[in-house]
Amino acid sequence: MGGLDGITRPSLDGFRKASSGALDQAKLMVGLKSQEEVDQERRAAEAADQESQQSERSGILMDVGDLLCPDLTFQQRVIGFGVCFGVGYLITFMSFKFFIQLVEGRPVPFALNYTLGHLLSLGASWFLCGPKRQFNNMFDNKRKWTSVVYLSCLVITLVLVFIPLLWELKLFLLITCIMVQFCASCWYSLSYIPYGRNTAIRMAKRTLGLNESPIPLVET
Numbered sequence: 001m002g003g004l005d006g007i008t009r010p011s012l013d014g015f016r017k018a019s020s021g022a023l024d025q026a027k028l029m030v031g032l033k034s035q036e037e038v039d040q041e042r043r044a045a046e047a048a049d050q051e052s053q054q055s056e057r058s059g060i061l062m063d064v065g066d067l068l069c070p071d072l073t074f075q076q077r078v079i080g081f082g083v084c085f086g087v088g089y090l091i092t093f094m095s096f097k098f099f100i101q102l103v104e105g106r107p108v109p110f111a112l113n114y115t116l117g118h119l120l121s122l123g124a125s126w127f128l129c130g131p132k133r134q135f136n137n138m139f140d141n142k143r144k145w146t147s148v149v150y151l152s153c154l155v156i157t158l159v160l161v162f163i164p165l166l167w168e169l170k171l172f173l174l175i176t177c178i179m180v181q182f183c184a185s186c187w188y189s190l191s192y193i194p195y196g197r198n199t200a201i202r203m204a205k206r207t208l209g210l211n212e213s214p215i216p217l218v219e220t
Contacts, residue, residue, distance in 0.1 A: 072127075077127045077128055078127075078128070080124075080127040081124045081125065081127040081128050082124075084120055084121070084123065084124035084127065085120075085121050085124035087120055088116075088117045088118065088119070088120030088121030088122075088123075088124060089117060089121050090117070091113055091116055091117030091120065092113075092114055092117030092118055092121070093117075094113065094117075095109075095110050095113035095114040095117060096110075098110035098113060102171070102174065103171065105167055107160075107161050107170070107171075107174055108161055108162075111157050111158060111160075111161045111174065112158075112161075114157070114178065115154055115157055115158055118154060118181070118185065119154070125137075138188075142191055143188060143191050146184050146187050146188045146191070147188065149180065149184045150181060150184035150185055150188055153177045153178075153180050153181035153184065154181060156173075156177050157174060157177045157178065157181065160173055160174055160177070161174075186200075187200075
């Protein structure tokens with residue numbers, strides 16, 4: 001019996017190998033893939049999946065690295081944005097209590113508070129997207145010139161306060177910069193609202209009567 005077992009086992013192993021080889025050949029002939037090819041494709045897919053996960057992690061890390069204070073939670077970021085934005089506009093509106101001093105010839109309190117409020121409101125977005133992304137958003141094709149005008153008015157306002165000029169001319173330039181800065185700030189904010197700029201243009205035209213339909217002629 002021991003001798004028969006020794007003869008039978010090799011013949012069964014050989015039959016299995018031959019069957020496996022014939023099956024692989026048959027699969028190749030009919031266009032099916034062998035198990036080895038399937039395993040290779042599976043390993044390649046797993047490797048590609050791991051690479052995509054690593055690239056996604058690296059992208060997340062880059063976004064986190066670009067954020068202001070990356071240890072803050074999302075809720076803390078929203079709170080920081082709201083507080084900074086609200087305080088900035090509060091300082092901006094409170095600066096108008098110094099407007100009389102501006103007219104009387106003391107422009108420093110108004111100009112400093114007005115500019116500081118706008119800078120705080122502008123920097124509030126750093127809590128949500130970080131300074132790098134904020135810079136990219138400000139100077140994309142949609143907002144580039146608005147941002148240039150807005151920041152230029154901020155700088156010119158501060159410069160005008162401290163340079164010697166005829167007071168009437170200085171007052172005129174300061175009020176002009178403040179008005180242009182306010183309009184640029186509104187136009188910049190509308191760029192983040194879907195159809196915000198188009199809606200504002202239509203409302204302005206309607207207010208000014210620029211899009212009124214012509215009066216039809218009445219036949220007599």
